[in-house]
Amino acid sequence: MTDAHYDAVVVGGGHNGLVCGAYLAKAGRKVLLLERRAEVGGAAVTREFADGFSVSACAQWLQQLHPDVESDLKLSRHGLELAARDLDTIALAQDGAHVTIAANGVSGAALSDRDAERYARFSRQMFKFARLLARVSERRVPQLTEAGWRDRIAMLSLALGMKRLGRADMRDLLRIGLINIYDVMEEHFDNDLLKGALSLDATLGTHLGPRSPNSVISFLHRRMGEVFGYRGPALVRGGMGGLSQALAAAASACGVEIRTEVQVTSIDAAADGVSGITLAGGERIRAPIVVSNADPKTTFEILLGLANVEAGVARRVHNYRMQGNVAKLHLALDGLPDFVGLDESQLGQRLVVAPGMDAMELAFNAAKYGEYSPNPVLDISIPSLSDDSLAPAGSHVLTALVQYAPYSLKAGWETGKEAFTQLAIETLKRYAPNLRETIIASELLTPVDLEREFHLGGGHWHHGEIGLDQLLVARPFPGASRYAMPVPGLFLCGAGAHPGGGVMGLAGRNAAREIIAHKPGKSRT
Amino acid sequence: MDQLKPHDPTMMRQTPFHSRVARACEINQWDDWKGYTTPLAYTEVEQEYFAIRNSTGVFDLSPMTKYHIGGPDAEAFLNRVMTRDIRKLKPGRVGYTVWCNDAGQVMDDGTLFNFGDNNYRLCSYTRVMDWLQWSALGFDVSIEDVTADVAALAVQGPTSCAVLKAMGCAGLEGLKPFGLTHFDFEGVELMVSRTGFTGDLGYELWIVPEQAELLWDRLFAAGKDLGIRATGGEALELARIEAGFLQAGVDFVPAEEVVRQGRSRSPFELGLDWLVDLDKGVFNGRRALLEERMHGSRYRFVFLDVEGNKPAEHSFILKGRKEIGIVTSAAWCPTAKSNIAFAQIDARYGKAGEELIAEVYYQRELAWTRVLAKCRVLRSPVFNSPKRRQTPAPDY
Numbered sequence: 001m002t003d004a005h006y007d008a009v010v011v012g013g014g015h016n017g018l019v020c021g022a023y024l025a026k027a028g029r030k031v032l033l034l035e036r037r038a039e040v041g042g043a044a045v046t047r048e049f050a051d052g053f054s055v056s057a058c059a060q061w062l063q064q065l066h067p068d069v070e071s072d073l074k075l076s077r078h079g080l081e082l083a084a085r086d087l088d089t090i091a092l093a094q095d096g097a098h099v100t101i102a103a104n105g106v107s108g109a110a111l112s113d114r115d116a117e118r119y120a121r122f123s124r125q126m127f128k129f130a131r132l133l134a135r136v137s138e139r140r141v142p143q144l145t146e147a148g149w150r151d152r153i154a155m156l157s158l159a160l161g162m163k164r165l166g167r168a169d170m171r172d173l174l175r176i177g178l179i180n181i182y183d184v185m186e187e188h189f190d191n192d193l194l195k196g197a198l199s200l201d202a203t204l205g206t207h208l209g210p211r212s213p214n215s216v217i218s219f220l221h222r223r224m225g226e227v228f229g230y231r232g233p234a235l236v237r238g239g240m241g242g243l244s245q246a247l248a249a250a251a252s253a254c255g256v257e258i259r260t261e262v263q264v265t266s267i268d269a270a271a272d273g274v275s276g277i278t279l280a281g282g283e284r285i286r287a288p289i290v291v292s293n294a295d296p297k298t299t300f301e302i303l304l305g306l307a308n309v310e311a312g313v314a315r316r317v318h319n320y321r322m323q324g325n326v327a328k329l330h331l332a333l334d335g336l337p338d339f340v341g342l343d344e345s346q347l348g349q350r351l352v353v354a355p356g357m358d359a360m361e362l363a364f365n366a367a368k369y370g371e372y373s374p375n376p377v378l379d380i381s382i383p384s385l386s387d388d389s390l391a392p393a394g395s396h397v398l399t400a401l402v403q404y405a406p407y408s409l410k411a412g413w414e415t416g417k418e419a420f421t422q423l424a425i426e427t428l429k430r431y432a433p434n435l436r437e438t439i440i441a442s443e444l445l446t447p448v449d450l451e452r453e454f455h456l457g458g459g460h461w462h463h464g465e466i467g468l469d470q471l472l473v474a475r476p477f478p479g480a481s482r483y484a485m486p487v488p489g490l491f492l493c494g495a496g497a498h499p500g501g502g503v504m505g506l507a508g509r510n511a512a513r514e515i516i517a518h519k520p521g522k523s524r525t
Numbered sequence: 526m527d528q529l530k531p532h533d534p535t536m537m538r539q540t541p542f543h544s545r546v547a548r549a550c551e552i553n554q555w556d557d558w559k560g561y562t563t564p565l566a567y568t569e570v571e572q573e574y575f576a577i578r579n580s581t582g583v584f585d586l587s588p589m590t591k592y593h594i595g596g597p598d599a600e601a602f603l604n605r606v607m608t609r610d611i612r613k614l615k616p617g618r619v620g621y622t623v624w625c626n627d628a629g630q631v632m633d634d635g636t637l638f639n640f641g642d643n644n645y646r647l648c649s650y651t652r653v654m655d656w657l658q659w660s661a662l663g664f665d666v667s668i669e670d671v672t673a674d675v676a677a678l679a680v681q682g683p684t685s686c687a688v689l690k691a692m693g694c695a696g697l698e699g700l701k702p703f704g705l706t707h708f709d710f711e712g713v714e715l716m717v718s719r720t721g722f723t724g725d726l727g728y729e730l731w732i733v734p735e736q737a738e739l740l741w742d743r744l745f746a747a748g749k750d751l752g753i754r755a756t757g758g759e760a761l762e763l764a765r766i767e768a769g770f771l772q773a774g775v776d777f778v779p780a781e782e783v784v785r786q787g788r789s790r791s792p793f794e795l796g797l798d799w800l801v802d803l804d805k806g807v808f809n810g811r812r813a814l815l816e817e818r819m820h821g822s823r824y825r826f827v828f829l830d831v832e833g834n835k836p837a838e839h840s841f842i843l844k845g846r847k848e849i850g851i852v853t854s855a856a857w858c859p860t861a862k863s864n865i866a867f868a869q870i871d872a873r874y875g876k877a878g879e880e881l882i883a884e885v886y887y888q889r890e891l892a893w894t895r896v897l898a899k900c901r902v903l904r905s906p907v908f909n910s911p912k913r914r915q916t917p918a919p920d921y
């Protein structure tokens with residue numbers, strides 16, 4: 001038994017765990033952070049997948065990191081550097097008639113003026129809505145019952161925010177919040193590529209198709225990045241791991257003790273609360289507060305054990321929806337492939353293959369029944385164009401989020417994986433005919449691989465679906481939505497907590513605030 | 526077996542004793558107990574009641590919901606479900622228990638039989654399979670509804686031990702209250718537990734349905750000279766009120782069946798504090814019950830001795846002129862010779878000995894009468910026979 005008297009142990013060194021630990025240490029808490037993998041970062045890491053070729057292993061775009069986290073933790077001083085920022089999104093067309101979505105508007109050969117105009121209006125409105133969501137995301141969710149003064153102020157500012165929207169926008173928000181992105185797109189635009197690319201933003205990383213309810217809320221969730229100052233996706237120098245290394249340096253500077261390659265096998269708890277954790281190998285570490293950066297299912301089912309919670313909680317954990325639907329493709333290229341109709345500067349932007357909403361919906365249909373569609377949608381990056389540290393000179397890496405790749409593939413991923421890899425490459429080839437000749441190594445991470453390698457339960461981007469029933473006061477589930485879990489001393493600080501996933505840092509920071517404000521012995525603050 | 530006849534227009538189930546019950550039920554007063562046809566009374570309620578109190582009453586208990594719970598985690602599982610410490614229930618013993626939802630509200634009460642080796646039987650009023658299944662997440666247990674696989678009779682009253690011994694249950698007098706034992710009955714196992722719902726000496730018999738009718742016949746033959754009599758639901762109702770036992774669905778609404786907020790009750794509010802062990806570890810409702818302990822309960826459960834002989838059924842309870850509660854069960858109890866009511870009142874009232882008023886309404890020939898009957902809060906139930914605890918059990 002180690003008795004170093006930690007105030008808090010953080011289980012998991014994903015970016016949220018690091019952020020949480022750093023804020024706690026800044027506030028004077030003695031913090032130990034335990035990461036199972038050899039390096040910290042969780043789903044925000046860089047990985048050398050072939051000799052000399054590195055990529056961001058899961059998250060590839062930095063598009064939501066909260067500016068307060070960046071400045072509070074002095075991340076640039078600790079080494080965070082962007083290789084590119086405010087990138088455009090280019091919706092690829094096989095004939096080269098691409099549509100470009102930039103911060104200042106949309107353009108494209110086949111795009112009508114009407115669509116361009118409407119996009120400007122649409123974009124402004126979405127920004128307003130996302131701003132509202134962002135305000136709620138920057139703090140713990142206010143609760144309607146048992147509200148204290150902090151909650152009252154939060155509710156008030158939320159109400160004011162709603163009011164500031166104006167009558168027409170407010171009505172619109174309430175209306176579209178409950179429909180789906182497909183219908184919203186149809187109301188606004190004609191161009192299929194534009195509609196496809198925007199629908200991709202509404203469904204990426206979730207078990208949603210364009211026609212699914214909750215796709216609008218998921219869209220706004222992604223658009224929060226704009227409120228946080230991203231006028232388009234950014235690339236971290238050295239890959240996403242660059243951010244996590246900076247976070248780790250910041251956390252260490254604040255006094256967080258970080259141990260890697262230590263697997264927590266249990267969060268130890270009795271009826272009155274947690275007492276610490278146990279590591280694989282049997283070492284036990286005591287602490288009055290345990291903060292889990294692992295997803296909610298892992299936290300409750302594996303680490304805590306459902307026997308240690310009451311049945312209602314066990315049932316909610318059981319029902320929590322958390323099956324990933326995205327695979328990640330990594331290609332090492334010995335040269336730059338030619339994409340039809342794109343010049344080199346365009347190749348460095350965000351490229352998407354989402355030729356239309358119906359195609360996406362069809363791809364999703366397959367996923368609903370445990371299959372993948374022959375026409376996956378892709379979100380592509382060639383980061384080596386703006387970061388020469390990732391590949392040898394003259395060579396490149398291409399990474400792509402490939403959707404939909406259902407976690408529970410009926411045929412099993414052992415057999416499905418190679419075929420799906422080829423399918424993704426073939427799909428790319430439609431836009432870059434000479435791609436195959438340039439490939440010297442490839443890797444595909446299915447949701448099952450993501451679970452195994454990154455300990456992301458279900459391989460899920462957000463540690464659990466984004467949907468009104470699993471967001472805000474219901475994230476991850478009712479009775480556990482304010483970081484403090486229904487076991488005294490246990491907190492959740494990862495993507496499974498409010499406000500959800502994406503490399504954002506808010507779950508970690510909000511959880512730390514909650515812990516700092518927490519009075520021992522009082523489980524409901 | 527479960528004799529659901531496909532052409533029975535009532536779609537009511539019959540218990541394994543039905544042929545015998547129907548023959549004995551002279552006045553054809555039937556009730557529906559969780560889908561089973563059961564008699565309210567066989568002949569005359571008073572006579573049946575007095576059989577329970579003075580000789581032996583036999584009650585067909587088969588419709589009682591029964592679960593078999595087994596598997597390596599059965600004890601741990603039950604300990605998480607129940608509010609009391611199940612680890613203290615030794616093999617060969619039976620325990621009265623309640624269970625709560627996460628809000629600390631009583632879902633039901635029942636009896637739990639420990640057969641040893643992580644094998645239990647839970648008898649309850651409600652069907653709770655779904656709740657048990659949810660509660661089983663994280664435990665290695667099997668839960669099986671065995672309601673239709675076990676025929677059961679309650680044999681209750683001062684001569685009950687003598688009757689059973691006459692039927693062949695040798696040595697039964699040595700069985701302690703809440704103990705269980707087994708006998709051979711025509712080649713099958715007859716389980717006998719010293720349990721019941723009447724507050725007196727009494728047993729419950731458990732057997733496979735195939736031997737139910739024969740068991741009934743043997744039992745009545747053995748008890749012929751010992752005053753044995755079949756008793757229906759109404760007589761039992763009198764006995765249980767006299768003995769101070771709660772009835773789910775009457776004295777509280779099972780928490781998961783409640784539709785309106787605030788209509789369920791916690792064990793503290795039902796006077797069942799003694800069944801709650803807040804120190805035993807995690808169990809369903811513990812967090813809420815701890816809070817309730819800290820902040821106080823809303824209601825208090827009391828036994829009332831009501832003036833007069835009109836049962837204070839559904840009465841309001843007043844303190845002065847203020848309405849402070851309601852009656853859930855009430856009866857004139859013949860043996861205790863008192864007019865008893867169970868009431869749930871505002872927790873600020875109801876100390877033992879306190880005088881309250883029951884607003885009793887009754888009707889005679891279409892005319893309603895309202896009586897403001899004085900009543901007194903009792904410390905304990907009015908019927909409390911020493912025979913209930915005596916071992917060896919008294920003979921006749």
Ligand SMILES: Cc1cc2nc3c(=O)[nH]c(=O)nc-3n(C[C@H](O)[C@H](O)[C@H](O)COP(=O)(O)OP(=O)(O)OC[C@H]3O[C@@H](n4cnc5c(N)ncnc54)[C@H](O)[C@@H]3O)c2cc1C
Nearest residue numbers: 012014015016036042043059060061264494495501502503
């Ligand atoms: C394929 C993919 C692509 C994505 N793309 C993007 C993107 O482009 N942009 C974006 O913003 N977001 C993206 N995301 C989402 C984003 O990566 C995640 O939401 C985010 O990284 C989650 O961070 P976290 O700190 O909450 O959790 P995680 O990063 O999952 O960290 C949890 C940590 O806990 C550790 N852990 C778990 N169990 C234990 C244990 N028992 N003992 C010790 N340690 C343990 C894990 O190893 C891990 O390091 C993507 C996600 C995926 C899966």
